[in-house]
Amino acid sequence: MKIHEYQGKEILRAYGIPLPRGEVASSPQAARRVAETLGGNRWVVKAQIHAGGRGKGGGIRVAASAAEVEQSAVALLGHHLVTPQTGPEGQIVQRVLVEEGCEIAQELYCGLVIDRQFGQPLCLVSPVGGMEIEAVATTSPDQIFREPIDVLLGLAPFQARRLVEQLKVGAAAQHELSLLLQKLYHVFHDKDCTLLEINPLVLTTTGTPVILDVKMQFDDNALFRQPDVVALRDLAEEDPLEVEASQYKLNYIKLSGNIGCIVNGAGLAMATMDIIKLAGAAPANFLDVGGGASAEAVENAFRLLMADANVQAVLINVFGGILRCDVFAQGVLQAVAKVQVQVPVVVRMEGTNVEEGRQILAESGLNLLIAADMADAAYKVVQAIQG
């Protein structure tokens, strides 16, 4: 799960982590009032959307007067912001964060991630902040420094000091920075984060560390014990069909093709998308209805697919094993009738009683095509859309 920058900063503030003063606003007038309350002569107006790359899309603006703050908010609020990570349609901006400006002396990077190979958290720092860390990793990998973390100990003070030594900062800032890294790890650990990225982490001209931006992602499997994090979910940032799918407890991701897929199991669902592509068409979605492929799950899956105007045909690929195909076939018939499916449906299923299952589908009188195996299913569904 992702949250907005301003929400992430509220979490960090509760841990005593140094941040610029600021407040979120959802109207230009409110943005102006925030600037006036903050005082000063320079402010930053930042569009709040989940996607990254906001700076490149013009979503971060510097203002030299309260009137300019208001104008920036007018330009951002209610408009679609397109960044390298949003896709061409962009994401609508509902809120802006207005913050006091600060005098930057040095831009640093700090990230906390999960090292999948070694099964441990990893703290990354770099003296090259402000640009994408992937770009730094390609152009100057020797400028990224890593410290693996023992989850039972946390980020030890000596490890934090070792990281800070690599940042080439003045002696005065070193102690504060190493405390800061330890606090960031506490947040990462306490909140079940899978990613906590500070980019940039700046040193001001007075030598104080300040966090200018934060990106946080949370482990979906741990949300049951993070009610405060769940409360920060912004449904407006998510695809409406994906929100509906999460209510049905289905794993669904909308894609841009025209063949709807209903599959049991995530790996098989990805493989089904792949074989559709190889057969010369494109999948409209990823959809895993769960290993058991219950009648209710299939019915809800059809609801999602029929709500997607791009879907011209549906491919069902279910490898049940223990699943009884005759029971599954009855479930498909009921779902097709109930949801009023108008497009051709190709069904490939494996399990016990396959023959009975196929017979039930064949005798239904509905627009159902039965496939012998996965390759046949992909071929038939592509034929179906090509007429």
Next chain:
Amino acid sequence: MSILVDQNTRLLVQGMGREGRFHAEQAIEYGTRFVGGVNPGRGGGAALGRPLFDSVAKAVADTGANTTLIFVPGPFAADAILEAMEAGIGLVVCITDGIPIRDMLVVRRYMVGKKVLLIGPNCPGVISPGKAKVGIMPAHIHQPGRVGVVSRSGTLTYEAVSQLTARGIGQSTCVGIGGDPVGGFTFVQCLEQFQQDPETAAVVLIGEIGGAAEEDAAAYIAQHVTKPVVGFIAGQTAPPGRRMGHAGAIIAGGQGTAAAKMAAMERSGIRVVHSPASIGEAMADLLGHTT
């Protein structure tokens, strides 16, 4: 032979709820030696003609269990894994999906220096056809033979296995290592065992997007595996930045793409198929079978 599970497996099931009970029954039917179940609070009872215990330690003391299959729900599953490890079980197979990553980090840390293998979590388990079934896979699609199968997926593994069986190609052992970003048994560990197993003649490796486990496997194969390997990577059409069902299946920061994994595997001499429907055919070809 085979790897991980066989006639010497003495199986415990942790979490004898509806699902646990069903799969314990299936395991017994397959001929696996099921020695008991663990459900805190139900010790002293019985299920499927075998005793139930309050703790894994008691179950091990009474039954000599050496393998456990875990169905305990996500919020409590890591504790069940730790309990099994503390009790000295040598092979822990965790089916549970939805375990918090932080809990798995603790498990990984606890395992260091212990003689234990963890398969999963979020996996279908392990089967050595004709010998023992420790998992949720359908038994009837398997056939005893000489191809080892290792995969991050469940139903996609069944698909691959059934393609092999349909061509008369049997399996030595099929291992689902699971779809989570932090798990136990790795492709590399599994390949090491398949390479050493005299009854395994070839290997099917099924990976998916996310992480670098397939790249690690490819590097290991180039150095240490002399047996022929067929590979497939699911998610060639998956968009970056989206988690594709499995918690570990995500292309992040340009890393973990199917294209990069397939290229690494091809460089290591693995026969990489682009279509999931061609896995059985490619293996038949490598083994010189005519179908």
